[in-house]
Amino acid sequence: MKDVLPGLDVVDDPDVLESLSHDDAEWAPYGTPLAAVRPRSTEDVRRVVAACAERRIPIIPRGAGTGLSGGANAVDGAMVVDLSRMNRIVAIDAENMTATVQPGVINDDLKRAVAEHGLWYPPDPASAPWSTIGGNVSTNAGGLCCLKYGVTRDYVLGMEAVVGGPAGGYGTVVRLGRQTTKGVSGYDLAGLFTGSEGTFGVITEITVRLRPARREAPRTVVGAFDSLVAAGRAVAGITRAGLLPAALELLDRTCLRAVEQWKHLGISADAEALLLAQLDTPGRAGDDEAAAVAAVFGAAGALWAEQSTDEVEADALFAARRLAYPALERLGPVLTEDVCVPRSRVPEMLLLIEEIAARHGATIATIAHAGDGNLHPLILAPAGDEAAKRAAQGAFEEMLTAAIGMGGTVTGEHGVGLLKRDGMRQELSPAVQAMQVAVKRTLDPLNLFNPGKVIG
Known part of the structure; x- marks a missing residue:
């Protein structure tokens, strides 16, 4: 492909291609790409898409590769478009409170840049130190602060994209959405993307x-709670009391121990589960809100509940929440769930997770954006242990079915990718699936953009 795309950074080294062929989803299949390319501009991407379309080469967009559903996994003979070098913050408009960025900008880098202008970008996935804005947009990422401040879609005003189909052929550059706070001119195509x-x-x-x-x-x-179910009751109690923390996160003992053994943050795992509530209401009202949250924790059966007066300690606790997945991954392969249920049913879902683990003989650690019902059971299986792998996969599928049965969804923020396609088909009616297929066929009639993902 180097002769077809002169002047672009085309990668064909087998070892590098292997590293660019998949995301972090455990056991999600992936193929061998023809090559990878690292564009630096929209024009570079336009050239790549046009050349691939002419040759019917599938196109796999990729950010930092931190996804957990196989959404960035290559198919045989594909071109991986590695967008990590398109990492420029194009503009920060402090007056209108917007930022325009290339897709390879790291989430935390954007946060730091806008903070210099007295501004804040709230979408806050646990992978924020590594994941890209383009990847966050592609999966509509959530995160720790989405309980109060919303998910990525709530912050996307507009975008530029290289598309195909009816827009004018593959390699057409379009601008979707708007720059203004409001705007309803036509369908919300930026929201669709x-x-x-x-x-x-x-x-x-x-x-x-x-x-x-x-x-x-x-x-x-x-x-601190003596069981996951008790912690779940506290989550439901927060909702009933009408309290709205900026974040309400859950970690179980297994997660805390794994983080402490790795990073030595000085956190004692003296309970089966911790709930961490972050509250940002200013002044005396914030003090009252913190006291009310502690009271709800106590009423739900907390072993203890208190406001942290040590900022370093509080930072360490939230650092532990962010580090839970990589800490467990150090111990062996981790299959990560991403189910979301109505908040009132969090206690029931946490109990079911324990029952499913026992039924399959699986080892499951649990973290959660508990305040919005988004649970991340992490199913552990030692490398090379086929029985543990089968148990993990069986537990994974049963949890999907359980979430759907509670009126929930099979993916709250990680995306469908490859791992959740069967679950999505359980969740969505045939008529809705047919609508999704129709949209895909209209916008990508050659099925070149990330084929095999989401709708299969």
């Missing part, structure tokens, strides 16, 4: 809305 997992085109630029920076450091309330 957000969460599309690269199946409609390659996003090359994104404009996001920003918020004013928070005026004071958030308060952290910690509750």
Whole structure:
């Protein structure tokens, strides 16, 4: 492909291609790509898409590869489009509280840049130190702060993308959405592309809305519980009480121990589960809110519940939440769930997770964006242990069915990719699936953009 794309950084080294052929999803299949390319501009991407379309070569957009559903996995003979070098912050408009970025910008880098202008970009996945804005947009990523501040889609105003199909042929550059706070001119195509997992085109630029920076450091309330179910009751109690923390996160003992053994943050795992509530209401009202959260924890049966007065300690607790997945991954392969259920049913779902683990003989650690019902059971299986692998996969599928039965969804934020396609078919009616297929066929009639993902 180097002769077809002169002047571009085309990769054909087998070892490098192997590293670019898949994301972090355990056991999701992937093929051997023809090559990879590392564009630096929209024009580079346009050339790649046009050349691939002419030769009917599948196109696999890729960010940092931190996905957990196989959404960036290659198929045989594909071109991987590695967008990590398109990492420029194009503009920060402090007056209108927007930022325009290329897709390879790291989430935390954007946060730091806008903070210099007194602004804040809230979408906050646990992978924020590594994941890209383009990847976040492609999966409609959530994160720790989405309980109060919403998910990525709530911040995407517009985007530029290289597309095909009816727009003018493969390699056409379009601008979707808007720069303004409001706008309803035509269908919300930017919203359609957000969460599309690269199946409609390659996003090359994104404009996001920003918020004013928070005026004071958030308060952290910690509750320790003797069971996951008790912690779940506290989550449901927070909802019933009408309280709205900026974040409400759950970690079980297994996660805490794994993080502590790795990073030595000084966290004691003296309970079966911890709930971490972060509250950012300023002033006396914030004090009252923190006291109310602690009271709900206590009423739900917390062993203890108190506001952390040590900012270093509070930071360590939230660091533990972010580090839980990589800490467990050090111990062996981890199959990560991403189910989301109505908040009132969190206790029931946590109990079911324990029952499913026992039924399959699987080892499951649990973290969760508990406040919005988004649970991440992490199913562990030692490398080379085929029985543990089968148990993990059986537990994974049963949890999907259980979530759907509770009126939930098979993926709250990681995306469908490859791992959740069967679950999505359980969740969505045949009529809705047919609508999705029709949209894909219209926008990508050659089925070149990330084929085999989402709808299969």
